[in-house]
Amino acid sequence: xxxxxxxxxxxxxxxxxxxxxxxxxxxxxxxxxxxxxxxxxxxxxxxxxxxxxxxxxxxxxxxxxxxxxxxxxxxxxxxxxxxxxxxxxxxxxxxxxxxxxxxxxxxxxxxxxxxxxxxxxxxxxxxxxxxxxxxxxxxxxxxxxxxxxxxxxxxxxxxxxxxxxxxxxxxxxxxxxxxxxxxxxxxxxxxxxxxxxxxxxxxxxxxxxxxxxxxxxxxxxxxxxxxxxxxxxxxxxxxxxxxxxxxxxxxxxxxxxxxxxxxxxxxxxxxxxxxxxxxxxxxxxxxxxxxxxxxxxxxxxxxxxxxxxxxxxxxxxxxxxxxxxxxxxxxxxxxxxxxxxxxxxxxxxxxxxxxxxxxxxxxxxxxxxxxxxxxxxxxxxxxxxxxxxxxxxxxxxxxxxxxxxxxxxxxxxxxxxxxxxxxxxxxxxxxxxxxxxxxxxxxxxxxxxxxxxxxxxxxxxxxxxxxxxxxxxxxxxxxxxxxxxxxxxxxxxxxxxxxxxxxxxxxxxxxxxxxxxxxxxxxxxxxxxxxxxxxxxxxxxxxxxxxxxxxxxxxxxxxxxxxxxxxxxxxxxxx
Numbered sequence: 001x002x003x004x005x006x007x008x009x010x011x012x013x014x015x016x017x018x019x020x021x022x023x024x025x026x027x028x029x030x031x032x033x034x035x036x037x038x039x040x041x042x043x044x045x046x047x048x049x050x051x052x053x054x055x056x057x058x059x060x061x062x063x064x065x066x067x068x069x070x071x072x073x074x075x076x077x078x079x080x081x082x083x084x085x086x087x088x089x090x091x092x093x094x095x096x097x098x099x100x101x102x103x104x105x106x107x108x109x110x111x112x113x114x115x116x117x118x119x120x121x122x123x124x125x126x127x128x129x130x131x132x133x134x135x136x137x138x139x140x141x142x143x144x145x146x147x148x149x150x151x152x153x154x155x156x157x158x159x160x161x162x163x164x165x166x167x168x169x170x171x172x173x174x175x176x177x178x179x180x181x182x183x184x185x186x187x188x189x190x191x192x193x194x195x196x197x198x199x200x201x202x203x204x205x206x207x208x209x210x211x212x213x214x215x216x217x218x219x220x221x222x223x224x225x226x227x228x229x230x231x232x233x234x235x236x237x238x239x240x241x242x243x244x245x246x247x248x249x250x251x252x253x254x255x256x257x258x259x260x261x262x263x264x265x266x267x268x269x270x271x272x273x274x275x276x277x278x279x280x281x282x283x284x285x286x287x288x289x290x291x292x293x294x295x296x297x298x299x300x301x302x303x304x305x306x307x308x309x310x311x312x313x314x315x316x317x318x319x320x321x322x323x324x325x326x327x328x329x330x331x332x333x334x335x336x337x338x339x340x341x342x343x344x345x346x347x348x349x350x351x352x353x354x355x356x357x358x359x360x361x362x363x364x365x366x367x368x369x370x371x372x373x374x375x376x377x378x379x380x381x382x383x384x385x386x387x388x389x390x391x392x393x394x395x396x397x398x399x400x401x402x403x404x405x406x407x408x409x410x411x412x413x414x415x416x417x418x419x420x421x422x423x424x425x426x427x428x429x430x431x432x433x434x435x436x437x438x439x440x441x442x443x444x445x446x447x448x449x450x451x452x453x454x455x456x457x458x459x460x461x462x463x464x465x466x467x468x469x470x471x472x473x474x475x476x477x478x479x480x481x482x483x484x485x486x487x488x489x490x491x492x493x494x495x496x497x498x499x500x501x502x503x504x505x506x507x508x509x510x511x512x513x514x515x516x517x518x519x520x521x522x523x524x525x526x527x528x529x530x531x532x533x534x535x536x537x538x539x540x541x542x543x544x545x546x547x548x549x550x551x552x553x554x555x556x557x558x559x560x561x562x563x564x565x566x567x568x569x570x571x572x573x574x575x
Contacts, residue, residue: 012198013195013197013198015198016182016195016198018061018183019058019059019060019061019181019182019183019184020056020057020058022127022181022182022183022195023055023056023068023181024056025140026070026091026092026138026140027052027055027056027072027091028143030052030072030089030091030143031051031052031072031088031089032051032052032072032073032074032088032089033049033050033051033052033072033073033074033075033080033088034049034050034051034052034055034068034069034072034073035047035048035049035067035068035069035073035080035082035176035178036048036049036050036055036058036066036067036068037066037067037068037069037178038063038064038065038066038067039064039065039067039187047082049073049080052072055068060181060182060183060184061183061184062183062184062185063181063184063185064184064185064187065180065184065185065186065187066180066181066184067178067179067180067181068178068179068181069082069176069177069178070091070092070094070138070175070177070178070179071087071088071089071090071091071092071175071176072087072088072089072091073086073087073088073176074086074087074088082176082178083176084149084174084175084176087146087149087175087176088146089143089144089145089146090141090144090145090146090148090149090152090175090205091140091141091143091144092126092138092139092140092141093138093139093141093152093155093156093159093203093208094136094137094138094139094156094159094172094177094179095122095125095136095137095159095160095163095168095172096131096134096136096168096169096172096177096179097109097134097135097136097137097163097166097167097168097169098133098134098167098168098169099134099135099166099167100133100134100167101167102165102166102167104166104167106130106134106135109135109166109167110128110135110196112166113137113166117162117163121162121212122137122159122162122163122212123139123201123203123208123211123212124199124201125137125138125139125197125199125201126138126139126140126198126199126200126201126202126203127140127195127197127198128195128196128197128198129179129180129182129193129194129195129196130191130193130194130195130196131179131180131186131193132180132186132188132189132191132192132193133186133188133189134167135196136179136180137159137163138179139159139201139203139208140201140202140203141202141203141204141205142202142203142204144204144205148205149175151205151206151209152175152205153173153175154209154214154215155205155208155209155214156173156175157173158212158214160172160173180193181193182194182195236259236260236261236262237257237259237260237261237262237265237266241259241265241266241269242259242265244269244273245257245259245265245268245269248268248269248272248273251272252272254272256268301339303406304335304338304339305339306405306406307331307335307390307406307407308332308335308336308339309405309406310404310405310406310407311328311331311332311335311353312353312356313403313404314328314394314396314400314403314404315328315353315356315357316356317400317403318358319358320358320359321359323357323358324393324394324395325354325357325359325361326361326369326370327393327394328394329350329353329354329361329366329369329370330369330370330372330373331385331390331394332349332350332353333346333347333350333370333373333374334370334373334376334377334382334383336349336350337373337374337377338377338382343374343377343378346374347367347370347374350366350370351363351366351367354366387406387407387408390407391407436470439460439462439470440470440473440474442460443456443460443467443470443471443474444474446459446460447474453467
């Protein structure tokens, strides 16, 4: 028995005089944020978040309907939400007992808890709190991380289920739950929330599970049913299976199967339902699993034999004392015992392996230094070493690795490729890569023979797009041929040069003449354009400024002002 069910008070209830004492003990040095909630007059919650260091200093004495979260949260994004996914630490497990719902008094429930529950069905709580109309059982945990939530959830549900006859709230199983704070006021009963009992106990989820036989979260439970000395590993048939079996029995005139045996009922349905390929049942899956396990075991034996052979080969190459002899002997004894299953025989073979060393160790020293391998296997465990780890602890060099086989890892892709090539070779086929290379070689040869694209595509039975792709690769890979040497005489070369010069000069002369003509044509067009723009501008100015010009002419004629005074003479009458 673990000591978790014993009441060992290292402090007294008198140490808790305020809510701060209670909260400081509950949260301790836990970091995170705690939700503080209050109920308004319209039964709506107002939630605020405080760090665990600040919540301790918050005043709760005499406050109506004050609640705090039992576990802590962390920031997610830019805000805090009292949600299960935002949990940071699991500080407590708890049970909310509403004894008034089952017509029980708090005193009678407490008495029954002391006599029948504490230490036998559930552990003794850290706090027993009078919530005003009911009771709280609070279990302080050893600062469990949020990753322990599945186990916490299973323990929480177990505690609540055990206390259901006493009026436990079945919905009080979420980790984001809030409970009333001691020394606050319950407005429904108009009484203070107070601590009834305290014991300085801190629990671990694993301890509670081990003590009370609580199964781990996610553990499959399929208990075997025993009736009349017969074991039915898969239980009874479902009601749907029974109804369908009755219909098939009447249809085919056969007896019903034993509904207590799930497997036989399933076989009956598969036989008379007319389905050619019934779904794989549990028994088939079970046998397939056993076959896989046997195959895996044989594979493990092959690996162990290969590792032992590599060890023998490795130390046959090594000389001297400093060659990792102790590590090699330990691995040899471990793998040999796993392979043969006999500790004494494995030790004897390890001593024989030690005798093959260039500098053997003392037999007593070998026995003591490799005993941990035998001890580990006796406990039902083993040391799992990867190929990388083995190469590291034995300090295997690249030259030594060439002689070893089990430590050279071949990827699945490489092994599949090798099997594929072997199969093609047996069938007398070639790979697609080789097929393309041969086709491009044929294209190159046909091009040398002077064939065009259409003929090549017809002969090789390929499309135009395939030809274009292949010809691009062929041209890129073929080396440019050297130009043939021209053996013309010097006089012929000179005459060809002179003829080329004359042709070039004639072309240049023609281009110059055409360029001059174009330049003249462009100049004439520009003059015509300028004249047209000048006339249009003058007419536009005269039209738009006629009133001003008339006034200026009248005044000038009267001798009031000369025409130039208006500043329009030069503009309207340009030279």
